[in-house]
Amino acid sequence: MKxxxxxxxxxxxxxxxxxxxxxxxxxFSANASVEQKQIKFVVKTIEQKxxxxxxxxxxTIAGAPGTDFNIVLQDKHFKMDAKFxxxxxxxxxxxxxxxxxxxxxxxxxxxxxPLYEEDVQDATLHAHLGxxxxxxxxxxxxxxxxxxxxxxxxxxxxxxxxxxxxxSISIKIQKSSPGGIINIQATRIPHRFSVEISLFENGNQIAxxxxxxxxxxxxxxxxxxxGTGDPLAVNLTIDQFQRYRxxxxxxxxxxxxxxxxxxxxxxxxxALDWAGAGNLGSSLNYPLNxxxxxxxxxxxxxxxxxxxxxxxxD
Amino acid sequence: MSCDEVNAKLEAxxxxxxxxxxxxxxxxxxxxxxxxxxxxxxxxxxxxxLRRSMVVAPSDLLDERTMRAxxxxxxxxxxxxxxxxxxxxxxxxxxxxxxxxLALLVAIISLVTLLNRPGDKSSKRMVPETSAKNAPAAxxxxxxxDLSRFDHGERAIIYVERNSNPQSVER
Numbered sequence: 001m002k003x004x005x006x007x008x009x010x011x012x013x014x015x016x017x018x019x020x021x022x023x024x025x026x027x028f029s030a031n032a033s034v035e036q037k038q039i040k041f042v043v044k045t046i047e048q049k050x051x052x053x054x055x056x057x058x059x060t061i062a063g064a065p066g067t068d069f070n071i072v073l074q075d076k077h078f079k080m081d082a083k084f085x086x087x088x089x090x091x092x093x094x095x096x097x098x099x100x101x102x103x104x105x106x107x108x109x110x111x112x113x114p115l116y117e118e119d120v121q122d123a124t125l126h127a128h129l130g131x132x133x134x135x136x137x138x139x140x141x142x143x144x145x146x147x148x149x150x151x152x153x154x155x156x157x158x159x160x161x162x163x164x165x166x167x168s169i170s171i172k173i174q175k176s177s178p179g180g181i182i183n184i185q186a187t188r189i190p191h192r193f194s195v196e197i198s199l200f201e202n203g204n205q206i207a208x209x210x211x212x213x214x215x216x217x218x219x220x221x222x223x224x225x226x227g228t229g230d231p232l233a234v235n236l237t238i239d240q241f242q243r244y245r246x247x248x249x250x251x252x253x254x255x256x257x258x259x260x261x262x263x264x265x266x267x268x269x270x271a272l273d274w275a276g277a278g279n280l281g282s283s284l285n286y287p288l289n290x291x292x293x294x295x296x297x298x299x300x301x302x303x304x305x306x307x308x309x310x311x312x313x314d
Numbered sequence: 315m316s317c318d319e320v321n322a323k324l325e326a327x328x329x330x331x332x333x334x335x336x337x338x339x340x341x342x343x344x345x346x347x348x349x350x351x352x353x354x355x356x357x358x359x360x361x362x363x364l365r366r367s368m369v370v371a372p373s374d375l376l377d378e379r380t381m382r383a384x385x386x387x388x389x390x391x392x393x394x395x396x397x398x399x400x401x402x403x404x405x406x407x408x409x410x411x412x413x414x415x416l417a418l419l420v421a422i423i424s425l426v427t428l429l430n431r432p433g434d435k436s437s438k439r440m441v442p443e444t445s446a447k448n449a450p451a452a453x454x455x456x457x458x459x460d461l462s463r464f465d466h467g468e469r470a471i472i473y474v475e476r477n478s479n480p481q482s483v484e485r
Binding site for chain 2: 047056073075077078080082098100102104117119121123125126127128130131132133134135136137138139140141143144145146177178179181
């Protein structure tokens, strides 16, 4: 009787998951399509004159999930370098980290040298497939506007070839921009990393933490030392991944604060704006002289950054 | 005052270049010292003899000889100058005129340099480029987009426009 009940419950659950309109079914099917199919980004440059719109250029970038791309808009006086780092984070949703660097000619100095006005912006956007990322390089002021629409969609091709190799990225230009003012580049590098952080006292490990990180995404890990020591809050960002042979390299930035339990969790800086670079998979060690000065003990912290499971190095 | 000191001042006494106090002192010494009186007498005699001696006048031919030598020198220089190439000849310009010409040249060069300083031009060009960007949009004719007509100096903006009809997502 008991076995029969379990079987009925299991059957009901499977029925809901695979045949109903429940989230599991939707997630499973959509996730499968996202994982298996390429992601494509339709990039349109549009000139808006009042109510009318004129398509100036159109291109489609297609690649495996996690494909990044740059859009460069440039003429004699103005340059915008927009870098987009994309990640599939849900069923049909993407996290897009956009870094916008603009540089416009302002005038000339007394020495006849060009003066530029530069601007750097970072934004992380969450979009679903079919949404539009609207980029206005010159802002939203009334009058003629230049608009760049980026529409993420599921691609037609599979992300991986039957051999298991990743299908290469493609950029198709449906309509080229007049005068070549827009340039598009695409690449794919690993975005997900697994980070292990260890705290050592006189050479002995006394705390350890682990977390998955996205490239350029800050995340905090709390290290609780064994014994009565105050915990450490490590705020880490994997700033850059660089293709390098024989081993790829990563750049990290981090802050470390001691959380003083006796003073209502007040945070004391142990390391601010520290940074380092090293081989992927190797250890990055830093002595923490400030942390153990009063105790007479030596402390150090070790970071080990690896690719997250499921992330390919290709 | 000793005899030696008086003796040293005798010349000045005769010339009248002693101050009144020194003169008084020397005169007093001379009135009481016979030796110095003798010395003064001898010096006075010597000066008198010198004044009376004949003054040597230059020969009458001196002027003639000097002028002849001067003429010969000029003639020889003229002959040498005729043989010297023009680029090796010295130009004789009076010093004040040469100085004035040099000063004028320096002043003109300085003036020209100051007028052509980049700063003077650029002060007009320091106007932001963005303020002069209302040129007619002739770019479409040439097939090149002039981005400056969109540029009003504002920051770039990025945002997400949600798909109002998710079912219509292109696959």
